[in-house]
Amino acid sequence: MYASRRRDRPPPPEDFAASYGYAGGYAPQYGAQEQEPPLLFDDPNNPNPPMGYSSYNPGGFSYAPMQSGMPMGNVFQNPLIAGVASQYGQNLMGQGKEMVDQHLGKYSQKLQNLKYYFAVDTKYVVKKIGLLFFPFTHRDWALQFSKEEMVQPKHDINAPDLYIPTMAFVTYIFLAGLVFGLQNKFSPEQLGMHASSSLAWLCLEVGLILVTIYLTNLSTDLVTYDLVSYCSYKYVGCELCEFRSCLEWPLQGTILCLRGTRDEFIS
């Protein structure tokens, strides 16, 4: 049949002139005059246009301003004002975009550097986490270089990355929330507080290391990203402890059950 759903009907006309005749947005039941456009200035030919709603007095406010012929409805339905406003808005957006591009341009190189740390694949992540838990049998810890640059983490397990640290940090916060929840102490704002304080401690630690490097005048190839990466690998170990805490309640339940069965069958 014919399209009867709203989305299949043709869209209403978007030009403001067509909606111009709607008397500036006033509801028809207030007795608006037929197709009277809202006036923004005093018309000398018609200083007192008929106002059907000047006698409407909501809440007892004085309506002296209304009798001057200025509508208090939506002034942006006037096409002139709407055109000027949209032009101004577009100018602002253009300027804003230019400013953002200008300021962010100098960060594009740093972002490119940062992309190196996220060039990982699944095999690297699994092997690296294994290394973090069991580093005792690994023999070759040297970083590989190709053409003066470090090889991407995908191809060198010893290379630092930032994927595992970011995920470890967020998992740490999440598991902390889970542990709190299992102890019936959970509230969502706690997650935010815990995240902020952990981040602050991480920044403090990285800052201390940077200050130490500076004060002792160590010459090193380490950059800040590397330091953040190495300092955040510890969260993987923290998660093991948190995971053990999560198991606390089921573990105690199991121990109680086992004790119960032992007492029943043995004593």
Place this chain on the structure above:
Amino acid sequence: MTAFSLPFKPIILKPLALRREQAKLLYSGVRAVVASSGMYMERPVVEFLRRWQNEQEVMTLAVLNPMKQTKPEILQDTDLAGPLAFCLALGAFLLLNGKVHFGYIYGIGVVGCLGMYFLLNMMSMDGVSIGVTVSVLGYCLLPMVGVSGLAVIFTLKGGIGLVATLLSVFWCSWSASKLFVTALAMDHQQPLVAYPCALLYGVFALLSVF
């Protein structure tokens, strides 16, 4: 329009539906009988095409069926109405459980989407726009909405609740990572994309359960 004598009643589609119809034809590969004036289709063809859905339904079905292959084209027109509706539904179900967490849903959603946007742009060759990220993450929230609806009846702290929550987190993150990997053509990185999604939906699960 001249009247044809056909065994079935022809259906005349309005010209404004032309773009939608052409898109449908492109995707479904069905040849319609096109008259010289306007689009003139046989009823069986139209009945077949009427089962084609709009963008929201396509994305929702893609989320609900993570085993099925999705086409990358569905991520071209991303919309934010579906995600918004799902977030509001999640908030409403949590409200039924006695938790007023709209602000937390919004905050965690925004932070999670920004984090995913940053991560995906770092990890993929060609970047992704924030609209696609928000859209995909919002649509994949649907199983979590289902679980929080379930929480009205069962308590999620019991065994059945635990299983349902874990399943829904896994389902949400699998769908989201599948959509992202399809859109960005990343190889060997789907588990790497699934894990942060799982963390995000896990936080929503924490909100629902505790």
